[in-house]
Amino acid sequence: xxxxxxxxxxxxxxxxxxxxxxxxxxxxxxxxxxxxxxxxxxxxxxxxxxxxxxxxxxxxxxxxxxxxxxxxxxxxxxxxxxxxxxxxxxxxxxxxxxxxxxxxxxxxxxxxxxxxxxxxxxxxxxxxxxxxxxxxxxxxxxxxxxxxxxxxxxxxxxxxxxxxxxxxxxxxxxxxxxxxxxxxxxxxxxxxxxxxxxxxxxxxxxxxxxxxxxxxxxxxxxxxxxxxxxxxxxxxxxxxxxxxxxxxxxxxxxxxxxxxxxxxxxxxxxxxxxxxxxxxxxxxxxxxxxxxxxxxxxxxxxxxxxxxxxxxxxxxxxxxxxxxxxxxxxxxxxxxxxxxxxxxxxxxxxxxxxxxxxxxxxxxxxxxxxxxxxxxxxxxxxxxxxxxxxxxxxxxxxxxxxxxxxxxxxxxxxxxxxxxxxxxxxxxxxxxxxxxxxxxxxxxxxxxxxxxxxxxxxxxxxxxxxxxxxxxxxxxxxxx
Amino acid sequence: xxxxxxxxxxxxxxxxxxxxxxxxxxxxxxxxxxxxxxxxxxxxxxxxxxxxxxxxxxxxxxxxxxxxxxxxxxxxxxxxxxxxxxxxxxxxxxxxx
Numbered sequence: 001x002x003x004x005x006x007x008x009x010x011x012x013x014x015x016x017x018x019x020x021x022x023x024x025x026x027x028x029x030x031x032x033x034x035x036x037x038x039x040x041x042x043x044x045x046x047x048x049x050x051x052x053x054x055x056x057x058x059x060x061x062x063x064x065x066x067x068x069x070x071x072x073x074x075x076x077x078x079x080x081x082x083x084x085x086x087x088x089x090x091x092x093x094x095x096x097x098x099x100x101x102x103x104x105x106x107x108x109x110x111x112x113x114x115x116x117x118x119x120x121x122x123x124x125x126x127x128x129x130x131x132x133x134x135x136x137x138x139x140x141x142x143x144x145x146x147x148x149x150x151x152x153x154x155x156x157x158x159x160x161x162x163x164x165x166x167x168x169x170x171x172x173x174x175x176x177x178x179x180x181x182x183x184x185x186x187x188x189x190x191x192x193x194x195x196x197x198x199x200x201x202x203x204x205x206x207x208x209x210x211x212x213x214x215x216x217x218x219x220x221x222x223x224x225x226x227x228x229x230x231x232x233x234x235x236x237x238x239x240x241x242x243x244x245x246x247x248x249x250x251x252x253x254x255x256x257x258x259x260x261x262x263x264x265x266x267x268x269x270x271x272x273x274x275x276x277x278x279x280x281x282x283x284x285x286x287x288x289x290x291x292x293x294x295x296x297x298x299x300x301x302x303x304x305x306x307x308x309x310x311x312x313x314x315x316x317x318x319x320x321x322x323x324x325x326x327x328x329x330x331x332x333x334x335x336x337x338x339x340x341x342x343x344x345x346x347x348x349x350x351x352x353x354x355x356x357x358x359x360x361x362x363x364x365x366x367x368x369x370x371x372x373x374x375x376x377x378x379x380x381x382x383x384x385x386x387x388x389x390x391x392x393x394x395x396x397x398x399x400x401x402x403x404x405x406x407x408x409x410x411x412x413x414x415x416x417x418x419x420x421x422x423x424x425x426x427x428x429x430x431x432x433x434x435x436x437x438x439x440x441x442x443x444x445x446x447x448x449x450x451x452x453x454x455x456x457x458x459x460x461x462x463x464x465x466x467x468x469x470x471x472x473x474x475x476x477x478x479x480x
Numbered sequence: 481x482x483x484x485x486x487x488x489x490x491x492x493x494x495x496x497x498x499x500x501x502x503x504x505x506x507x508x509x510x511x512x513x514x515x516x517x518x519x520x521x522x523x524x525x526x527x528x529x530x531x532x533x534x535x536x537x538x539x540x541x542x543x544x545x546x547x548x549x550x551x552x553x554x555x556x557x558x559x560x561x562x563x564x565x566x567x568x569x570x571x572x573x574x575x576x577x
Contacts, residue, residue, distance in 0.1 A: 016517065023544055027502050101557075102557055103556065103557060105553040105554065105556060105557075106549070149572060156503055158510035183482075186502075196533070198533040198534050199533075199534050212531060212532050212533060213533070216517070238541055241539040242532070242534070244534070279508075288575065303521075307518065307519060307522070309515075310517075310518050310519050311516075313512060313515075313516060314516055314519075321493060325494075329493075329559060330558070330559070330566055331557070331558060331566060331567055332557035332558060332559075333559075334559075335560065339569065341569060341571075342569055342571050343494070344496075344566070345569060346494040347491075347494050347495060347496040348496050350493075350495050350496070351495050351496030351497060351498075352493055352496075355567070356494070356501070356504075358531065359495055359497070359501065359505070360505060361492065362493050362495060362509060363486070363489050363493060363495070363505055363509060364509060364512060366489050366492050366493040367489050367513075370489065370492060377516070378522065379514075380519055381519065382529030382530050382531055383524040383528070383529050383530070384519055384522060385522065385528045385530045386527050386528060386530035387522070387524070387527060389530060389533075421508050421511075421512065422511055422512055422515055423513075435533070436533070437533060438533025438534045453564040463534060
């Protein structure tokens, strides 16, 4: 087994080894490519790898470093990006037959930011088709597999990004989170996954799923890595009108801070029936340990949280049915070879190009938005969404963060829920309300279950307060 | 959800479905819709809909000319093109033209 610097070094150690010359970017990229060759056939984390580009860029950065030139925040670090972020001329398939041959004519904002900060994108990672799923089982490339136990799910939809980091293929990746798609796979695989505040990171060039919920964020092995990537990608972008016009805190400088006096809220309903006891015990003992570090614990209530899955599965499919109307078989994407007329081009191209989960959600959203049902379903869900948000606003009057589980269970076996859409949807119960409310959330590893599967804790904070989440992630790390 | 209703929604969504999908989606959508019906138990009188997570007012920018995609780049992913336009099947009958 080849040892990987990614597995043996923290993000901070990687950065200092690169800057003091103990490690070259070339060597680091080569070792990441070795790990990908070794592990990807089993784990299926990467769906495209760009070796030539990565090695050439690594050499350029090493040369610039040797010449003493100023370098960006991510200088020389290899990254993977989820396969729904556009790169000029490179595959961006969204795990769908619809976009199997699509080559975007432009770079996503986050891709521009990574390039500007001298990060090296080595490839794209597996995902549920159009980010619709919680296990990567809806990908045309088949499921990613959990590094802790390949018979178990990597989670989803950003499963490939979580596996790539947890297995040491690359130190950092990007994912997108619409209902938990960063936090849940991070919890399943055992790495840090952060969903920033809605609008913190520009969605320009992210293939749209549900535009009022989608947000890009990092996967990393530690709080330092997540801070670094967020620092690099956050900020206003005029090409996304929902991107926040707010100052970006110095995450990387300030994530190591005392949590003395931090007020942690816990929600009784989060620990009710359906929660696996290994998950519950790990969350509870982590909160106890944070108390010993000086945090205080308070009970809060989120009375509408139990409606979050129902609310989400009306709003997200509604937005998706509208967003995915653009796939018409005319401008780009799959076109059927057989058709009668123009409408038939649309119907057959979409029928052939989309997989079952995407079709199911388009159908659900189309129904919820259709004449006679709009008020009863879509508009009602938007009203409950406000109630869910108001619960958080009230809770955050009394606490700085809310702590709880990420997912009701550790990683479930692949295939376990593949034929039961509702069971799969209910798996998102603890993550969805952050998306509906726009607030940031983070998943942090807490240990492993008796059967060897990773366990995790989730923290959620008020709008714009990612820094506090990163500080808590660092505090949990310090407990190891 | 009956077969007729599944077909009506599929037609609105411009999705061709096979017989197996029609049956499955009818059953699954019925199950999902009966689950989301739990929202019925809430009295939402006086609660305004919340379409966006972070309240934002309209965003304006200067109306200045920027760069746009070249014709070649815009057509590069088209399933069918003559090098100048996106090609679609004939829309009008000859006699309508």
